[in-house]
Amino acid sequence: MASAAVERQGTARKRTFAGSPGDRAGNDRGGRKAVIALSVGWSLGDGALPPSVEAILAVRRVRLNRHHELAGWAADCAERVLALFEAERPADARPRHAIEAARRWQGDDLTVVEARKLAFASHAAARQSASPAAVAAARAAAHAAATAHVAAHAPHAASYARKAIEAAGYDAEAEHRWQIDRLPHLPQ
Structure with a gap:
């Protein structure tokens, strides 16, 4: 211990x-x-x-060539809860743009600087949200985009996605299992 x-x-x-x-x-x-x-x-x-520490430890062992895979995984995690944000703020596309930024960076179509700007915008959307589920969903999207800057943001996207699921009254443990099953295999 x-x-x-x-x-x-x-x-x-x-x-x-x-x-x-x-x-x-x-x-x-x-x-x-x-x-x-x-x-x-x-x-x-x-x-x-x-349980989510295993994701954080995997990220700490990431090599540069796997960084893009983690951005995709983080975007997948955030995208699963995006509807919880959009149910509260349907006209606010900042979290959606942050998830798209993670995917675009993964495909080398966006710079880190641009992805970070969209991550900050998604955090601002979270601050303007009322429900805990919407706040957590926007933060998940922000951390997905921020993964372009630092790979260690990826498990935070997953963690906030679980928080959004739990706040909405769904099974956070099932979401965690889904996330771990899809976590890219990273070298030791």
């Missing part, structure tokens, strides 16, 4: 986690899992990491 280590520095105490920049010796994979899990706000309680 990954746990917090407390270091003494004079009278001050500093909390670090294994594998964090504050712990120079912590280069084990378990420590990195803890840092990843804690950086996105998950509790490590009993030591079991949530």
Whole structure:
């Protein structure tokens, strides 16, 4: 189980986690899992990491030639919940454009800079939405487009898609299984 280590520095105490920049010796994979899990706000309680961490760990191992595949996967995840956003804001196409941006970047038809602009626009659409499902769906689309910039955005697209599904009252676990089944095979 990954746990917090407390270091003494004079009278001050500093909390670090294994594998964090504050712990120079912590280069084990378990420590990195803890840092990843804690950086996105998950509790490590009993030591079991949530299922979506496997997607994050896969992304951390991604090689440049697989980056485009992850953008497509993130777009697939976001597209499955787009209707939840469009039901609330049918005239707002920003999340749809963000998903299209991820696909266009995947096909080398869009620059990273353009994809990021569309990701920011989708985040703005999320801020203007009222229902939790619509907010999460717009954020899923934003992270799909942002995957063009950094591959690590891909699992966030999947995570927000699951949040949208759950907020709408559907089976988030089934959505998670669908996402993992379609996660591109990435080298270790």
